[in-house]
Amino acid sequence: MQCCDLTAGKLRTPIVIQEYTDVSDGLGGVTKTWVPVMTARSMWKHATMYERLQAMKLNAGVLHRVYIRYSSVPTAKHRIWYKDQAYQIRGVVDIEERGRWLELAVEEGVPT
Numbered sequence: 534m535q536c537c538d539l540t541a542g543k544l545r546t547p548i549v550i551q552e553y554t555d556v557s558d559g560l561g562g563v564t565k566t567w568v569p570v571m572t573a574r575s576m577w578k579h580a581t582m583y584e585r586l587q588a589m590k591l592n593a594g595v596l597h598r599v600y601i602r603y604s605s606v607p608t609a610k611h612r613i614w615y616k617d618q619a620y621q622i623r624g625v626v627d628i629e630e631r632g633r634w635l636e637l638a639v640e641e642g643v644p645t
Contacts (some may be wrong), residue, residue: 539576544600547571548573548599548601550571551612551613551634553566556568559645569614578600580598581595597640598638600634601637603633607635608622623639
């Protein structure tokens with residue numbers, strides 16, 4: 534995807550970027566949970582599907598490319614929440630290294 538193909542009008546899909554962090558449980562302790570750190574409008578492109586044998590169990594997943602306006606927030610430690618489903622961020626690329634658009638490689642069908 535070339536940068537010139539991206540326009541604000543193509544960013545139609547709202548997403549939430551979440552981070553796994555400690556949250557107070559109100560009793561002096563903490564609980565680890567996913568909390569929103571950013572919302573964005575995005576454009577999704579299907580990349581590929583795969584199956585792999587892991588620990589004698591067949592696992593399947595789907596990879597997508599998600600495009601958003603540039604932000605320093607998303608990293609591989611975050612996930613995307615979209616339509617009641619989690620997508621693990623596997624990689625983040627600043628397209629053309631111009632600070633305008635990000636391409637996120639995300640994986641569906643994995644535990645997060």
